[in-house]
Amino acid sequence: xxxxxxxxxxxxxxxxxxxxxxxxxxxxxxxxxxxxxxxxxxxxxxxxxxxxxxxxxxxxxxxxxxxxxxxxxxxxxxxxxxxxxxxxxxxxxxxxxxxxxxxxxxxxxxxxxxxxxxxxxxxxxxxxxxxxxxxxxxxxxxxxxxxxxxxxxxxxxxxxxxxxxxxxxxxxxxxxxxxxxxxxxxxxxxxxxxxxxxxxxxxxxxxxxxxxxxxxxxxxxxxxxxxxxxxxxxxxxxxxxxxxxxxxxxxxxxxxxxxxxxxxxxxxxxxxxxxxxxxxxxxxxxxxxxxxxxxxxxxxxxxxxxxxxxxxxxxxxxxxxxxxx
Amino acid sequence: xxxxxxxxxxxxxxxxxxxxxxxxxxxxxxxxxxxxxxxxxxxxxxxxxxxxxxxxxxxxxxxxxxxxxxxxxxxxxxxxxxxxxxxxxxxxxxxxxxxxxxxxxxxxxxxxxxxxxxxxxxxxxxxxxxxxxxxxxxxxxxxxxxxxxxxxxxxxxxxxxxxxxxxxxxxxxxxxxxxxxxxxxxxxxxxxxxxxxxxxxxxxxxxxxxxxxxxxxxxxxxxxxxxxxxxxxxxxxxxxxxxxx
Ligand SMILES: Cc1cc2nc3c(=O)[nH]c(=O)nc-3n(C[C@H](O)[C@H](O)[C@H](O)COP(=O)(O)OP(=O)(O)OC[C@H]3O[C@@H](n4cnc5c(N)ncnc54)[C@H](O)[C@@H]3O)c2cc1C
Ligand SMILES: Nc1ncnc2c1ncn2[C@@H]1O[C@H](COP(=O)(O)O)[C@@H](O)[C@H]1O
Numbered sequence: 001x002x003x004x005x006x007x008x009x010x011x012x013x014x015x016x017x018x019x020x021x022x023x024x025x026x027x028x029x030x031x032x033x034x035x036x037x038x039x040x041x042x043x044x045x046x047x048x049x050x051x052x053x054x055x056x057x058x059x060x061x062x063x064x065x066x067x068x069x070x071x072x073x074x075x076x077x078x079x080x081x082x083x084x085x086x087x088x089x090x091x092x093x094x095x096x097x098x099x100x101x102x103x104x105x106x107x108x109x110x111x112x113x114x115x116x117x118x119x120x121x122x123x124x125x126x127x128x129x130x131x132x133x134x135x136x137x138x139x140x141x142x143x144x145x146x147x148x149x150x151x152x153x154x155x156x157x158x159x160x161x162x163x164x165x166x167x168x169x170x171x172x173x174x175x176x177x178x179x180x181x182x183x184x185x186x187x188x189x190x191x192x193x194x195x196x197x198x199x200x201x202x203x204x205x206x207x208x209x210x211x212x213x214x215x216x217x218x219x220x221x222x223x224x225x226x227x228x229x230x231x232x233x234x235x236x237x238x239x240x241x242x243x244x245x246x247x248x249x250x251x252x253x254x255x256x257x258x259x260x261x262x263x264x265x266x267x268x269x270x271x272x273x274x275x276x277x278x279x280x281x282x283x284x285x286x287x288x289x290x291x292x293x294x295x296x297x298x299x300x301x302x303x304x305x306x307x308x309x310x311x312x313x314x315x316x317x318x319x320x321x322x323x324x325x
Numbered sequence: 326x327x328x329x330x331x332x333x334x335x336x337x338x339x340x341x342x343x344x345x346x347x348x349x350x351x352x353x354x355x356x357x358x359x360x361x362x363x364x365x366x367x368x369x370x371x372x373x374x375x376x377x378x379x380x381x382x383x384x385x386x387x388x389x390x391x392x393x394x395x396x397x398x399x400x401x402x403x404x405x406x407x408x409x410x411x412x413x414x415x416x417x418x419x420x421x422x423x424x425x426x427x428x429x430x431x432x433x434x435x436x437x438x439x440x441x442x443x444x445x446x447x448x449x450x451x452x453x454x455x456x457x458x459x460x461x462x463x464x465x466x467x468x469x470x471x472x473x474x475x476x477x478x479x480x481x482x483x484x485x486x487x488x489x490x491x492x493x494x495x496x497x498x499x500x501x502x503x504x505x506x507x508x509x510x511x512x513x514x515x516x517x518x519x520x521x522x523x524x525x526x527x528x529x530x531x532x533x534x535x536x537x538x539x540x541x542x543x544x545x546x547x548x549x550x551x552x553x554x555x556x557x558x559x560x561x562x563x564x565x566x567x568x569x570x
Contacts, residue, residue: 010483071482073452074461097483102464105452109421114533117447131537136445137351140342142540143445149533186461186491191482199484205569229570247467247502248481253338253443254362254501262569272339276443283567284545285559296548301562305553317556321564 003029004089005038006080012044017095017158017202019055024161025093026056039083041076042069046172053170061175071099075184077106079177096155104155114147120160138253138276158202159259203232205262210236212267212307216244221311228318236268252277267307270295326380328371329433332364332399333442334392348538360395363439365506367499371437372403381405387414387423400517401509412527421453422530434493440465440500451498461491464498
């Protein structure tokens with residue numbers, strides 16, 4: 001088996017999801033007694049590329065031509081397919097990020113490869129088969145999927161594999177792709193990043209508020225709690241519909257799915273459509289004044305109480321904890 | 326402008342998910358099927374774009390006869406005609422190949438899908454289809470306008486929004502914000518009965534993946550309730566027991 005890893009960056013920097021991905025792919029490479037080659041596309045400094053050696057990458061192909069600076073799934077799929085054909089790779093691994101999920105199906109279709117996405121386990125390769133677990137039905141089930149094609153594409157769900165260090169000497173090689181500008185036609189006009197704060201899809205801790213918070217002005221306390229915990233903010237759908245919070249913070253069936261280590265839900269009832277986006281969180285804390293709120297049924301820890309009293313106390317408790325740590 | 330909206334027939338959002346045949350099949354017993362919520366958004370946008378009378382909206386579904394109520398609903402909402410490619414939509418590759426085959430024979434300027442189907446949540450169709458047709462595909466589109474053959478749109482990226490301009494034809498995966506879903510009115514429902522619904526047979530496609538079985542995630546234990554005055558205890562548990570802070 002020959003593994004190729006696509007390492008995604010954001011403005012030239014790798015994020016935690018990429019380190020998880022590298023750690024995961026490195027384990028697969030070790031199990032299959034093979035080396036791990038990664039491909040990076042866009043403008044990433046060598047210094048940053050070298051950091052991936054810490055998690056087990058042997059070699060990086062660096063594609064940094066000016067026409068490939070911005071993400072474009074059509075062009076990137078062509079570049080990756082070109083590398084796959086050159087190296088004879090038969091397993092291509094990506095992150096299940098927004099961009100990764102737009103890219104993986106194009107690579108799979110181009111290479112006539114089977115695709116498993118939202119993957120949450122290492123492959124089971126017993127008896128020469130390749131079986132892997134992926135999330136389905138909005139987190140209500142896990143499917144065991146067999147990939148039967150020679151070339152396989154998988155995309156790894158965020159927070160489903162721990163970052164593991166596996167220091168290796170790393171080699172960087174520039175790769176000039178044959179992909180022509182004519183192969184892709186979209187023009188990026190502008191990229192607006194919401195804030196410099198922790199981005200929701202890859203946050204390890206999420207503090208989320210619902211209609212129980214009564215109005216946008218009351219997010220000040222959630223913001224303070226989130227800042228103290230290094231958490232990202234999220235909300236329920238009615239909250240973003242009412243314009244209290246931006247739509248990109250809305251989680252659930254019709255918003256984004258998150259799988260943080262810790263999800264703190266404040267004043268959210270726990271409707272099934274909300275749970276669909278958060279049920280693969282590792283630990284769930286619910287704060288709600290109604291002891292019968294459905295959210296308590298899927299929570300690990302709960303406080304029955306008024307958010308306006310509990311949150312300030314919780315903020316103090318976090319401050320004390322941090323002061324003593 | 327000719328617009329194609331790909332629609333999928335999915336279990337209602339409140340469905341309790343269970344399986345049969347040694348956990349290999351989704352149990353459809355008693356399950357209410359609906360038009361995928363994101364496809365409703367895509368359809369509403371398509372109708373909006375052709376409101377002034379220039380253009381048509383065709384909806385297409387790869388599915389068996391039991392998907393027809395959902396197809397009729399799309400016609401009631403305002404699609405002009407519908408196509409059903411008869412076959413079991415067993416995986417994204419199968420569906421994408423059927424769609425590509427149909428689109429190659431019947432050209433469209435704009436192909437809309439939902440951002441993802443709420444059952445298998447693959448988010449795969451739009452990109453596979455774009456690749457099979459060698460045209461751009463953009464998923465998670467939050468805003469869309471079309472002007473002189475160019476789509477101006479916004480897509481969601483990690484921690485931000487990217488605005489793009491892309492010439493048609495193009496495949497887009499519609500998400501919240503693109504349009505407000507439309508509810509069918511009585512006239513629409515009446516009209517839907519006589520709108521054309523063509524059924525064509527599916528083509529053979531080699532399958533590369535197979536679902537062996539499903540597991541349901543291990544249920545969480547009983548919730549541990551903490552007194553509202555003991556927030557310190559909660560922090561202690563999160564640190565020592567859950568080890569998440
Ligand atoms: C097709 C479809 C898709 C949907 N998609 C989504 C989705 O993606 N995401 C989503 O979130 N919803 C979604 N919904 C809506 C969902 O069904 C619920 O209506 C919504 O999640 C409820 O939001 P909420 O919990 O904030 O508000 P509510 O249900 O109004 O709950 C407010 C909660 O706050 C508590 N509360 C009130 N005051 C206080 C206080 N002072 N202190 C503490 N607690 C307090 C109350 O006890 C209550 O439990 C969808 C619905 C449909 C039909
Ligand atoms: N059986 C189907 N027939 C037609 N379109 C489909 C079908 N399944 C999925 N789609 C379209 O593809 C989108 C994404 O689905 P998926 O890739 O399964 O998440 C859906 O929102 C639909 O627009």
